[in-house]
Amino acid sequence: MKEYMKHSTAGENSGKLQRLCRSGDFVVTAELGPPKGNNPLIVEKKASYLAGFVDAVNVTDNQTAIVRMSSIATAALLVRMGIEPVMQMVTRDRNRIAAQSDILGAAALGIKNVLCLSGDHQMFGNHPFCKGVYDIDSIQLVSILRTMRDEGVFPDTGEKIDGAPDLFIGAADAPFSDPVEYRPYRLRKKIDAGAQFIQTQCIYDVKAFREYMRRVRDLGIHEKCFIIGGVMPLKSLAMARYMQQNVPGIVIPESFFRCLASAPGGKAGDEGIKICCDIISELRETDGISGIHVMAVEWEHRVPEIIDKCGLLPRPLV
Amino acid sequence: MIIAREKKLEDIYSLTSSYQKIMIVGCAGCTAVCLAGGHQEVVRFKEELSLYMKKHGTEAALKGYTVERQCEPIFIFELVERMRNIDAIVSMGCGAGTQLLAEKFDDIPVFPALDTIFVGISRETGLYEENCRSCGDCQLGYTGGICPVTRCAKGIFNGPCGGSTNGRCEVDPDIPCAWCQIYERLKKQNRIENMYAIRRPMQWKNQNPGILIQKGFKKQ
Structure with missing residues (x-):
């Protein structure tokens, strides 16, 4: 039994993702990027591709610092559709007042899972000279949410909350960012702060990831949280090159480049999906991994195919 | 040390073009050391602004003077006589120096020639790094x-x-x-x-205008 379960305060209102994790199922989550506009139909269309194929859907929070429909509103639309969201929340755009306020609002709208992130730096987005907030960092956000939930108070003052949010608290993990030797310890900090589930940066080099997981297990971290491995299907050779060169913490093995390069015209995407499925199979056999998180950017409609090919269907009903 | 850099000449011009008697005040403290606002820069800047004004069909009497430290009242007094008949002041001190000039000569508009950018280390002459x-x-x-x-x-x-x-x-x-x-x-x-160890959320204590009274302070 996960050590975390022994002291978890998860109540009857806990969500599907938490229940599945706790029952030992291999969970499947996917990602949905909100639209650059106010049209709920776009959200519904993207979500319809994922409904029934995944256990929960991550809603990104102005990812790459580009303004989009808010993650709270998008997540609430998913709740309305009967799809369980994992609401991502970045500390780039909100101080601790806004963060706590948004969490109370999200909980009122039926959102049960929150992924705490610092967020992509504002200079990468479409408002590069806006003021980044960073009043708190992701680990501090995790800690604030745990205090709100478990102690029912606002952390800075100890003032009682009239209706504390029952949340499944998550955080991200970047196993391959520098300094690599420190990464398991930083993960431990996130767990110590209160993170119950972890979604990792995209994994391509499974061998390196398994070595990382060995170190994570040596620290006993996998006993205290649910680690969900992140995967992202490569759509093309160009995408693989871009990721390798521009995204920190992404290591793509040389053999994948060869596979993508040798795929017949227009078929690189299929090859990318095959690679993705192979990675998922290996992750399923990695000790300490509780599930996978599929980040198919603007490729949500290919997610069912990936899940199906990996033999992860049907998803359990809980 | 406080590090500053010169604003674009066109921006300073747009602030000062309607004035005829302008005093450019340098500072021999930090902004001189970081090559932004000392005596040499005042001399050069006076020349550049004068040329820029002529090029754009305006003219003004420009004067320059550099004080020991623009952020200390004791060094500002020597400016009092020099400010007679001056209708605008351009400061080549940091934001603090500029504000002390603006306070002491509050009937004359004061304009910054510099952007104060950071507190930093002088790695080499002309090469500065922000540290605080x-x-x-x-x-x-x-x-x-x-x-x-x-x-x-x-x-x-x-x-x-x-x-x-x-x-x-x-x-x-x-x-x-x-x-x-x-x-x-x-x-x-x-x-x-x-x-x-987890570092708890920062207590951001410097959000209100700061006033510091040191132990060594003696009211005069």
Whole structure:
């Protein structure tokens, strides 16, 4: 039994993702990027591709610092559709007042899972000279949410909350960012702060990831949280090159480049999906991994195919 | 030391073009040391502004004078006589110096010629590095003497974030990741446990205009 379960305060209102994790199922989550506009139909269309194929859907929070429909509103639309969201929340755009306020609002709208992130730096987005907030960092956000939930108070003052949010608290993990030797310890900090589930940066080099997981297990971290491995299907050779060169913490093995390069015209995407499925199979056999998180950017409609090919269907009903 | 850099000439011109008798005030303190606003810069800037004005069909009598430190009242008194008949002041001091001039000569408009950008280290003459944001709650004791508020692009307290590659910050590969540096420094000093403990949210104490009364202060 996960050590975390022994002291978890998860109540009857806990969500599907938490229940599945706790029952030992291999969970499947996917990602949905909100639209650059106010049209709920776009959200519904993207979500319809994922409904029934995944256990929960991550809603990104102005990812790459580009303004989009808010993650709270998008997540609430998913709740309305009967799809369980994992609401991502970045500390780039909100101080601790806004963060706590948004969490109370999200909980009122039926959102049960929150992924705490610092967020992509504002200079990468479409408002590069806006003021980044960073009043708190992701680990501090995790800690604030745990205090709100478990102690029912606002952390800075100890003032009682009239209706504390029952949340499944998550955080991200970047196993391959520098300094690599420190990464398991930083993960431990996130767990110590209160993170119950972890979604990792995209994994391509499974061998390196398994070595990382060995170190994570040596620290006993996998006993205290649910680690969900992140995967992202490569759509093309160009995408693989871009990721390798521009995204920190992404290591793509040389053999994948060869596979993508040798795929017949227009078929690189299929090859990318095959690679993705192979990675998922290996992750399923990695000790300490509780599930996978599929980040198919603007490729949500290919997610069912990936899940199906990996033999992860049907998803359990809980 | 306070580091500043000169604003664009066109911006200073647009602020001052309607005045006829302009005094440019340099500072022999920080802004002189960082080559932004000392005597030499005042002489050069006076020449440049004069030429720019002529080119744009305006003219003004420009004077220049550099005080020892623009941020100390004692050094401002010598300006009093020189400000007779002056209708605008351009400061080549830092933001504090500019504000002291504006306070002392509050019937004359004061315009900044510099942007005060940071508190930093002088690596070489003409090469400066930002090291302090004057946050009011110094973290250096925990972080191996490297400031996360200033040197980390996100200013986080439990770094490094996922954006570090080869010890560099994702925001700019020329900038080292402060938290990678902190990690290495603490490891070298056998203080790596500092990286294992969660740093609680910062108490941002410098959000109101600061006033400091030191122990050595004696009311005169």
